[in-house]
Amino acid sequence: MLNAKIPAGPLNTKWEDYKGHCKLVNPANKRSLEVIVIGTGLAGASAAASLGELGYKVKAFCFQDSPRRAHSIAAQGGINAAKNYQNDGDSVYRLFYDTVKGGDYRAREANVHRLAEVSGNIIDQCVAQGVPFAREYGGLLSNRSFGGTQVQRTFYAAGQTGQQLLLGAYSALERQVALGNVKMYSRHEMLDIVKIDGKARGIIARDLITGELERHFGHAVLICSGGYGNVFFLSTNAMGSNVTAAWKATKNGAYFANPCFTQIHPTCIPVSGDHQSKLTLMSESLRNDGRIWVPKKQNDTRKASEIPEDERDYYLERRYPAFGNLVPRDVASRAAKERCDAGYGVGTSKQAVFLDFAAAIERYGNIEAGKRQLSNLSKAEIIKLGKEVVAEKYGNLFDMYAKITGENPYEQPMRIYPAVHYTMGGLWVDYELQTTVPGLYSLGEANFSDHGANRLGASALMQGLADGYFVIPYTLGNYLADEIRTKAIPTDHPAFVEAENKVKETISKLMGIKGTKSVDHFHKKLGKIMWDKCGMARNEQGLKEAIEEIKALRAEFWKDVRVPGAEKEFNPELEKAGRVADFLELGELMCIDALQRRESCGGHFREESQTPDGEAQRDDANFSYVAAWEYKGPGQFELHKEELKFEEVIPSQRSYK
Amino acid sequence: MEHYNMNLTLKVWKQQNKNAQGGFETYSVKDISSEMSFLEMFDVLNEQLINEGKEPIAFDHDCREGICGMCSMHINGRAHGPWAGTTTCQLHMRAFKDGDTITVEPWRAGAFPVLKDLTVDRTAFDRIIEAGGYVSVNTGNAQDANCLPVDKHKADLAFAAAACIGCGACVAACKNSSAMLFVSAKVSQLALLPQGDPERQTRALNMVAQMDKEGFGSCTNTGACEAECPKEISLTNIARLNREFIGAGFSSEK
Numbered sequence: 001m002l003n004a005k006i007p008a009g010p011l012n013t014k015w016e017d018y019k020g021h022c023k024l025v026n027p028a029n030k031r032s033l034e035v036i037v038i039g040t041g042l043a044g045a046s047a048a049a050s051l052g053e054l055g056y057k058v059k060a061f062c063f064q065d066s067p068r069r070a071h072s073i074a075a076q077g078g079i080n081a082a083k084n085y086q087n088d089g090d091s092v093y094r095l096f097y098d099t100v101k102g103g104d105y106r107a108r109e110a111n112v113h114r115l116a117e118v119s120g121n122i123i124d125q126c127v128a129q130g131v132p133f134a135r136e137y138g139g140l141l142s143n144r145s146f147g148g149t150q151v152q153r154t155f156y157a158a159g160q161t162g163q164q165l166l167l168g169a170y171s172a173l174e175r176q177v178a179l180g181n182v183k184m185y186s187r188h189e190m191l192d193i194v195k196i197d198g199k200a201r202g203i204i205a206r207d208l209i210t211g212e213l214e215r216h217f218g219h220a221v222l223i224c225s226g227g228y229g230n231v232f233f234l235s236t237n238a239m240g241s242n243v244t245a246a247w248k249a250t251k252n253g254a255y256f257a258n259p260c261f262t263q264i265h266p267t268c269i270p271v272s273g274d275h276q277s278k279l280t281l282m283s284e285s286l287r288n289d290g291r292i293w294v295p296k297k298q299n300d301t302r303k304a305s306e307i308p309e310d311e312r313d314y315y316l317e318r319r320y321p322a323f324g325n326l327v328p329r330d331v332a333s334r335a336a337k338e339r340c341d342a343g344y345g346v347g348t349s350k351q352a353v354f355l356d357f358a359a360a361i362e363r364y365g366n367i368e369a370g371k372r373q374l375s376n377l378s379k380a381e382i383i384k385l386g387k388e389v390v391a392e393k394y395g396n397l398f399d400m401y402a403k404i405t406g407e408n409p410y411e412q413p414m415r416i417y418p419a420v421h422y423t424m425g426g427l428w429v430d431y432e433l434q435t436t437v438p439g440l441y442s443l444g445e446a447n448f449s450d451h452g453a454n455r456l457g458a459s460a461l462m463q464g465l466a467d468g469y470f471v472i473p474y475t476l477g478n479y480l481a482d483e484i485r486t487k488a489i490p491t492d493h494p495a496f497v498e499a500e501n502k503v504k505e506t507i508s509k510l511m512g513i514k515g516t517k518s519v520d521h522f523h524k525k526l527g528k529i530m531w532d533k534c535g536m537a538r539n540e541q542g543l544k545e546a547i548e549e550i551k552a553l554r555a556e557f558w559k560d561v562r563v564p565g566a567e568k569e570f571n572p573e574l575e576k577a578g579r580v581a582d583f584l585e586l587g588e589l590m591c592i593d594a595l596q597r598r599e600s601c602g603g604h605f606r607e608e609s610q611t612p613d614g615e616a617q618r619d620d621a622n623f624s625y626v627a628a629w630e631y632k633g634p635g636q637f638e639l640h641k642e643e644l645k646f647e648e649v650i651p652s653q654r655s656y657k
Numbered sequence: 658m659e660h661y662n663m664n665l666t667l668k669v670w671k672q673q674n675k676n677a678q679g680g681f682e683t684y685s686v687k688d689i690s691s692e693m694s695f696l697e698m699f700d701v702l703n704e705q706l707i708n709e710g711k712e713p714i715a716f717d718h719d720c721r722e723g724i725c726g727m728c729s730m731h732i733n734g735r736a737h738g739p740w741a742g743t744t745t746c747q748l749h750m751r752a753f754k755d756g757d758t759i760t761v762e763p764w765r766a767g768a769f770p771v772l773k774d775l776t777v778d779r780t781a782f783d784r785i786i787e788a789g790g791y792v793s794v795n796t797g798n799a800q801d802a803n804c805l806p807v808d809k810h811k812a813d814l815a816f817a818a819a820a821c822i823g824c825g826a827c828v829a830a831c832k833n834s835s836a837m838l839f840v841s842a843k844v845s846q847l848a849l850l851p852q853g854d855p856e857r858q859t860r861a862l863n864m865v866a867q868m869d870k871e872g873f874g875s876c877t878n879t880g881a882c883e884a885e886c887p888k889e890i891s892l893t894n895i896a897r898l899n900r901e902f903i904g905a906g907f908s909s910e911k
Binding site for chain 1: 692711712742749751786790792796798803815816850853
């Protein structure tokens, strides 16, 4: 049984207690301890900056041309914090409870409670850095609602919250670079972990401009490389988002937890053709004001404006009156799929539902008219005022929608459909965010720890920054305190040589295949298998087929992929090939994990396990555990379980009705 | 919106590496859907090149939703192409018609050397931020966020400046390759907020000094940067930077 090292004592004092008793490293010793951080999104940048401030010698790596490009930048809607600035009944406990419930009781209570505890500090820290959150006229911070909650605890900066938070963390990081505490390696990709005497002691990285391999020593290595949603090829992730760093960690002994827990986000712009390279999210915040509906008649081809009110089915409001359009993502996604599968979908593909702002525009127009004490306005004038308010709240999202689809969402409802967005699974970590390899840590989306089987909106940013700013500075010290006598290990150590040779071999193998099909060809095929058989709904037969299909595809990849160009140069195709090779292994593990979890929970919907009205049916007696997989060789994984004990929240059938 | 397909001729800058001599190469692509994004059209071209056994074109891109700032193509003489307020990745092919010839170049600026084909080195921007584009506050020092009320108007202006994605289109659009719009966006964001106040003077002086050191040109108030900026960062930020810089020059004690 895995030991999560959860501190003893009552839930609400565990973290205080831990901080009061963990080991410390004195400032002089910190200067000789080196830490490697992989990835510079919210988790990586905040960790690198905070550790640099503490005085550790930090090396940070990202594959993009600048740390500011990490995909956290694309997060739109907001960041949760239990500030209770709205006086609407929020508290640390509520945020904790909502997150555990939202995750369908598959998250670790102690981690989630800590997350809720530090959530307020994050907002304070970001404001201090100059992050321009939305404000009210009195100068105080503004909040809005997100799915799965009944309070307003989401802080935001228009539809660009991730951008503003990341630029805050990035500026803190660049400040440490300027001070010489952090050395930044952009356009570098980590291709292996170096282990010495069982501990993580460094990495092998490829300089993406020159193609040269480099060896880097560290007393500890932090994997902050984000999620693996791109295994589906089409997702809302950036094109470069990948699992490679986390997967190399897995192959070096770090367990990979709950890989089948993937989040399909309900509000994305639908696929428009075979050429599609990625999907674009329309923030969940839009569900604050947008109403989701489909025609009551099957195969209705009328325009939205021609369908009268009483012929519209606002199916979320109908099925879930308590939460309405703000049900959690997994619930909203499945409901959209159900309607479309039943023949009520809209648009040319019929794989879409409407997200309609007409009512909100009118409501805001009336409020605005009231504020300005304007009476006797025509409906057109009210709508004009309403559009201005909506533009201020969601302008960038509406513009993006218009650019992509060529349609004006102020005039006609958006068409949306679920798409792969986030991965709750990731490297297994204990309470200290340490993987099963000593000295190897994982933060942010790359780990599995806080969201269970479904993440609530506006919680990813919270977790990334919590891990980086407020957790790792304490827990890493607790490990490094015992490493102060370890001198920097020279990189001509045999373990470095061996790891580098292994990387070289893989690269030569990829370059040497000289097959006939592009990397994208294989990636798209893998994505289709995953989406069809390990997507929004899964069943035993489909998963078994998928495993065989992925094995066959992987074999074909290694026989027939064509990687053009040379090894020792800037070669984006070679980068992609390495990442897709890893996705081809991970995809299989996701299906294996989905197959063993014969229950539905959160984003994992096994068709065999549903309630009479089609909701996810958990099986707590048999599956109340974290599934952590140990890599045992190609296609071979051993399951280790971490039992989930609920002391505060009693698991129940999740209801948003 | 009506969909249509088109055949296009592309003249694309090819350059093996930083030190090599570059030049245009001509390609043709067929049956491009008007629904595709500009980069998806490049995906089609690259797939075609790989299948023909040729080398694909290297270009920077990542989020493909207009926010990471990585994509950077100079299209028909304009940074990010013909649409206003749009990054290359959000430019869609309905901006073009059947039979068009499209010229695609990398950003052209001495401070942004070409790495390969359409990919340039923009690390100069990171170094400018290092020179002062931050508030010096360590983690854990913050007071409660609402202890610091900020005038909504100023907060909105700061946000509008902070929306800069650091793509470098302003530099590419400028005849002098000036980075003033980029620098002024960061200086403005922090000058408008009380958090940025203590370091206001040194920030303006140091960021401008670094900008000059990186070899960016001077600003002659032409306004091409604002016209081509995909986030429509306002030229008034440059005016504010000038005030900050001059004010700091007069009153700084250093």
